[in-house]
Amino acid sequence: MSVTFKALENILDHYPPSSEHLISALQDVQAKFSYIPLEAMTAVCDHLGVPLSRGWAVVTFYKAFSLEPKGEHDVAVCLGTACHVRGGRNVYDKFRRDLGIAGPEGTTRDLKFSLRQVRCLGCCSMAPVAQMDEEIHGNLSQRKAGQLLRMYRKR
Amino acid sequence: MQITSIDDLQRAKGAGLAQLYPDKPKILVGMATCGLAAGAQRVYDLLQKKVQQAPWDGVVEKTGCIGFCYKEPLVDIIIPGKPRITYQEMTPEVAESLWEELAAGRIPEARVMARLDVDDMILNGGPRRLFKGKLTGFLAKAPRYEDLDFFKLQRHIAMRNCGFIDPDNLLHYVARGGYFALYTALTAMTPEEVIEAVTTAGLRGRGGGGFPTGVKWASCRKAQGRPKYVLCNADEGDPGAYMDRSLIEGDPHSILEGLLIGAYAIGSSEGYIYVRAEYPLAVKTLQRAILAAREAGLLGQNILGTGFSFDLKLNLGGGAFVCGESTALMASIEGKPGEPRAKYVHTADKGLWNRPSNLNNVETWANVPVIIAKGADWYRDIGTEGSKGTKIFSLVGQVKNVGLVEVPMGVTIKDLVMRVGGGVPENREFKAIQIGGPSGGCIPKQHWDLPIDFDSLREAGAIMGSGGLIVMDNSTCMVDVAKFFLDFLIDESCGKCIPCRLGLKRMRELLEEFSTGKGSLADLDELESLSEAVKDGSLCALGGSAPNPVLTTLRYFRDEYEAHILDHKCPAAVCKELITYTINQELCNGCTACAQECPQGAITGSKKKPHTLNTSQCIKCGACFEVCKFEAVTVA
Ligand SMILES: Cc1cc2nc3c(=O)[nH]c(=O)nc-3n(C[C@H](O)[C@H](O)[C@H](O)COP(=O)(O)O)c2cc1C
Ligand code: SF4
Ligand code: SF4
Ligand code: FES
Ligand code: FES
Numbered sequence A: 001m002s003v004t005f006k007a008l009e010n011i012l013d014h015y016p017p018s019s020e021h022l023i024s025a026l027q028d029v030q031a032k033f034s035y036i037p038l039e040a041m042t043a044v045c046d047h048l049g050v051p052l053s054r055g056w057a058v059v060t061f062y063k064a065f066s067l068e069p070k071g072e073h074d075v076a077v078c079l080g081t082a083c084h085v086r087g088g089r090n091v092y093d094k095f096r097r098d099l100g101i102a103g104p105e106g107t108t109r110d111l112k113f114s115l116r117q118v119r120c121l122g123c124c125s126m127a128p129v130a131q132m133d134e135e136i137h138g139n140l141s142q143r144k145a146g147q148l149l150r151m152y153r154k155r
Numbered sequence B: 001m002q003i004t005s006i007d008d009l010q011r012a013k014g015a016g017l018a019q020l021y022p023d024k025p026k027i028l029v030g031m032a033t034c035g036l037a038a039g040a041q042r043v044y045d046l047l048q049k050k051v052q053q054a055p056w057d058g059v060v061e062k063t064g065c066i067g068f069c070y071k072e073p074l075v076d077i078i079i080p081g082k083p084r085i086t087y088q089e090m091t092p093e094v095a096e097s098l099w100e101e102l103a104a105g106r107i108p109e110a111r112v113m114a115r116l117d118v119d120d121m122i123l124n125g126g127p128r129r130l131f132k133g134k135l136t137g138f139l140a141k142a143p144r145y146e147d148l149d150f151f152k153l154q155r156h157i158a159m160r161n162c163g164f165i166d167p168d169n170l171l172h173y174v175a176r177g178g179y180f181a182l183y184t185a186l187t188a189m190t191p192e193e194v195i196e197a198v199t200t201a202g203l204r205g206r207g208g209g210g211f212p213t214g215v216k217w218a219s220c221r222k223a224q225g226r227p228k229y230v231l232c233n234a235d236e237g238d239p240g241a242y243m244d245r246s247l248i249e250g251d252p253h254s255i256l257e258g259l260l261i262g263a264y265a266i267g268s269s270e271g272y273i274y275v276r277a278e279y280p281l282a283v284k285t286l287q288r289a290i291l292a293a294r295e296a297g298l299l300g301q302n303i304l305g306t307g308f309s310f311d312l313k314l315n316l317g318g319g320a321f322v323c324g325e326s327t328a329l330m331a332s333i334e335g336k337p338g339e340p341r342a343k344y345v346h347t348a349d350k351g352l353w354n355r356p357s358n359l360n361n362v363e364t365w366a367n368v369p370v371i372i373a374k375g376a377d378w379y380r381d382i383g384t385e386g387s388k389g390t391k392i393f394s395l396v397g398q399v400k401n402v403g404l405v406e407v408p409m410g411v412t413i414k415d416l417v418m419r420v421g422g423g424v425p426e427n428r429e430f431k432a433i434q435i436g437g438p439s440g441g442c443i444p445k446q447h448w449d450l451p452i453d454f455d456s457l458r459e460a461g462a463i464m465g466s467g468g469l470i471v472m473d474n475s476t477c478m479v480d481v482a483k484f485f486l487d488f489l490i491d492e493s494c495g496k497c498i499p500c501r502l503g504l505k506r507m508r509e510l511l512e513e514f515s516t517g518k519g520s521l522a523d524l525d526e527l528e529s530l531s532e533a534v535k536d537g538s539l540c541a542l543g544g545s546a547p548n549p550v551l552t553t554l555r556y557f558r559d560e561y562e563a564h565i566l567d568h569k570c571p572a573a574v575c576k577e578l579i580t581y582t583i584n585q586e587l588c589n590g591c592t593a594c595a596q597e598c599p600q601g602a603i604t605g606s607k608k609k610p611h612t613l614n615t616s617q618c619i620k621c622g623a624c625f626e627v628c629k630f631e632a633v634t635v636a
Helices: A005-012 A019-033 A040-047 A054-063 A079-086 A089-097 A142-154 B006-020 B033-037 B042-055 B090-103 B137-143 B170-175 B180-188 B191-203 B213-222 B244-249 B250-264 B282-295 B326-333 B364-373 B376-380 B414-418 B452-457 B478-492 B498-515 B519-539 B541-545 B548-556 B558-566 B593-597 B623-627
Strands: A075-080 A113-118 A128-132 A136-139 B026-030 B059-063 B075-079 B083-086 B111-117 B231-235 B270-276 B310-316 B357-361 B390-397 B403-408 B429-434 B441-444 B467-473 B582-583 B633-636
Touching: A005 A019, A005 A040, A019 A040, A019 A054, A019 B310, A040 A054, A075 A089, A079 A089, A079 B390, A079 B467, A079 B478, A089 A113, A089 A142, A089 B623, A128 A142, A142 B623, B006 B170, B006 B180, B026 B042, B033 B042, B033 B244, B042 B059, B042 B090, B075 B090, B170 B250, B180 B250, B180 B364, B191 B213, B191 B250, B191 B364, B191 B376, B213 B250, B213 B357, B231 B250, B231 B326, B231 B364, B231 B519, B244 B250, B244 B282, B244 B364, B244 B390, B250 B270, B250 B282, B250 B357, B250 B364, B270 B282, B270 B326, B282 B310, B310 B326, B326 B357, B357 B364, B364 B376, B390 B414, B403 B414, B414 B429, B441 B548, B478 B498, B478 B548, B478 B558, B498 B519, B498 B541, B498 B558, B519 B541, B519 B548, B519 B558, B548 B558, B582 B623, B593 B623, B623 B633
Parallel strands: A075 A113, B026 B059, B231 B270, B231 B357, B270 B310, B390 B467
Antiparallel strands: A075 A128, A128 A136, B026 B075, B075 B083, B083 B111, B390 B403, B429 B441, B429 B467, B582 B633
């Protein structure tokens, strides 16, 4: 989604100009565009009357923010303790291999998938677990992970 | 409905009870996060559709997590004059036949998990028997909740309403005695008496440290400066735990009521709940609860006509573990990066916006109304000498009955793992528990008679923590576990102080050496002394407790470290550099499953002939091991 003036204005309208709303406003931006476009960060900081450096500090400190656009499907693999002791690491590596992502997290070149790690999705009874977009998939094996990617690729 | 007086509260209770136990059949679907993950939404939608299509005099409602997460999705049937029946592992298809039986006036018999004869209702005049006379037929034979090993040792106090009420329905909460404790505190007790009760009850913080709650409140009450803030820590950073999330998703008003009582005791009129943004359902549930309480007049001005005023804001965390630490959390609410500060000035005096502030954990707050309603002595009777009441654990990992359990303090590790948890699956061997998350430690089987309370755990080198309890068996490598927690902590260290930022990295390097079969026994000593240095030198408790997982594994599993260093072996067959996959020629029947799955093409062989694995091509991903149904792929 492009950063339209309208979309931003809708977010900013919610917040009185005070520094305490910086994180909340940026969370709304992240939810809206699925990353923090630079223009949007500047607009938020201007509106709230905080220096841009503070915006950078916050965006780079908290995991919830991303400065890069995200892929069409969000793949969040749980590496919480319960999933770890039930083989979550191998499942995670399988996702990484199949998606061809070099670093620990990242987005595929065709912008189809973004892979990230999360800690405990609250479904340890189904460990190892991954969340694809809104849906949770449990009792994963490497084979099941491969099947899931094939399924989502078609969507 | 406005609730501005005790009469209103009584009326709300009556109305709520009529909804909880209506004079017609009711179906309850467990719809907390793990229920939803297991497919509860589809079950719920189907039942709703059925009810709307057919003229049937009954209701379908949702409820929270009762703890039996491994049996999800769960559905309950409540029929007037009958025990409540819980059905397990529901699918839309089974739910359909269940509904048809019910609509035809029969009680479904398939997939019964247990029946509940008595609803404890600890805050509303005590136990309520759900039927009169004797049971007959299959109902008489169905196990009762208290017959199930999983339930036998449990006692639900903080979880008193979870799985019993619709979390979005304020009347349901009131029906089970909710907000009556608030009324008692506001009208029959002085703030000092409230603090006294909480102190005498022996309540200690459930967020990890176990600090006496009453003492904390008293110092904030005494502090100069206004306004004062009460805060709820719902950041739940332990990477293997979900107790707080479930409490919020199952019973948000218990936390609101706790905060209200605390605010009255401390002299505060404003509060914040800091909750993880990654918990969307918990966030929504809290938003709805706050709105409902505000509309009813239970938040705002002149609450219950007593002149006491209080309101609450919700603040969404940005996903940083360190923000669970009190000073970092306050910085985060102020819109800053969540870096801790040194605590020579206490947050009770100068916390949020430099004003006196009192922070407690979700579960701590949920216990408060019970103490006020039942009295300090009632509460003191539960638990051990130094640790009163109950504790919720998320009992997870290599254990059969995975779920949330609330047990009296002092239960032994053995009882929790073997009785409540049903032991480890597939005839493997129980090895250790990890308790307390990244600040906690591993406790081995030889100490499984240890009672779980704040002080015993600390002596053993772990901590109670917020309630993550991970069971490990002989397929878990302790060097790998230490690495796992260090990775997490290095990732989450805010980087402000050097021991934590650099010390942890060096510790991690040493562990890497061990897990690749390098390193020497002298390095073990370096790891130990470095751990002590990080412990002493770090600014906040993240760094201060970060070495615990390393130190406890060293203390109890030194032989395993030595096996890595001296024999270049990983006894649990986890550390990739030290293991090899092979195919046992006798057991392999040539089904080709492994060859199809191998990403490296390292496995060759023709159909129905034993396969061979080329070790030099193998990247040790374990895919072949996973798919082989004949145990022909071995790893050592
Ligand atoms: C790194 C770190 C993370 C923490 N995370 C949490 C948390 O997620 N939830 C929590 O309630 N307390 C957490 N705590 C403890 C809090 O700092 C604080 O002691 C607690 O919320 C106080 O409430 P209590 O007395 O009711 O336990 C954490 C502490 C540290 C040092
Ligand atoms: S101990 Fe770690 S997390 Fe705590 S202040 Fe120091 S660097 Fe930050
Ligand atoms: S461990 Fe992985 S790479 Fe090695 S043989 Fe098995 S499937 Fe292939
Ligand atoms: S640790 Fe993965 S869902 Fe809890
Ligand atoms: S989430 Fe449903 S029983 Fe745990």
